[in-house]
Amino acid sequence: MGPAVELVADCSACVGLCCVGLGFRTSAEFAFDKEPGQACQHLAEDFRCGIHDRLRGRGMAGCTTFDCFGAGQVTTARFAEAAQDGRLDGPDWRTPAVAGEMFAAFAVLRRLHEALWHLDHAAAREVDDEIRQEVARVRDSVAAQAAGEADELLRIDVDVSWRNVAPVLAAVSEQVRTEIREDPADLRGTDHAGADLRRRDLWAANLRGAVLVGSDLRGADLRAADLAGADLRGARLDEADLRGALYCTQAQLEAARGSARTQLPEGVHTPGHWA
Known part of the structure; x- marks a missing residue:
């Protein structure tokens, strides 16, 4: 099995990517409309949510059900490093030339991290060696993709990645459940x-x-x-x-x-x- 990957969200180390990059419409889960790329009205200057402790009471229950699986802080750190090395014009979405690429990279990395979370969950189950080895092989492949730079992330077809992941997860599920x-x-x-x-x-x-x-x-x-x-x-x-x-x-x-x-x-x- 490949190296550990940060799969738990740390909002304190993120520049509010989900609060800006994602869009939503007024519904039972969101109190107002927000376009993708538009900063949420509750996002503070320090990238913290101004109503984090009362989201449900303010009609923003949808925010509480979103999980980036750690992609937010990883994307933030990766772009900050690229800006420091002179590869980008700025460290985050506040620089217009960076915003689109950053949101796109975050979207890809979020789905890759979600796949890794599920593969780690599968790896913890008692299954045959053949299935266990396939879980490890697919996980290593996804982890290698997730470790790429921003421009490499944007070339990944995440749907293809998940088409490789899904059968492995299903195989683990089938064996675990039918043995029970x-x-x-x-x-x-x-x-x-x-x-x-x-x-x-x-x-x-x-x-x-x-x-x-x-x-x-x-x-x-x-x-x-x-x-x-x-x-x-x-x-x-x-x-x-x-x-x-x-x-x-x-x-x-x-x-x-x-x-x-x-x-x-x-x-x-x-x-x-x-x-």
């Missing part, structure tokens, strides 16, 4: 928006890409379920059991609702708003 339960439920891509799934037996189920927006999963058994890409916005997870769930990200939990009695997989924590 014979013939687990396959609910990939299914739509359960608003569905009553209380206390449903979803142990080791494949829920990759499933739409669970606003669904009621209170008390559901989601142990060892594959949640890669599942949309959990507004889903009720009170007293649900997610221990051992595969590919469950912190951002997915931040978008859901739960309680202190929700049992979570390793590597994530109970969101503050669940209290």
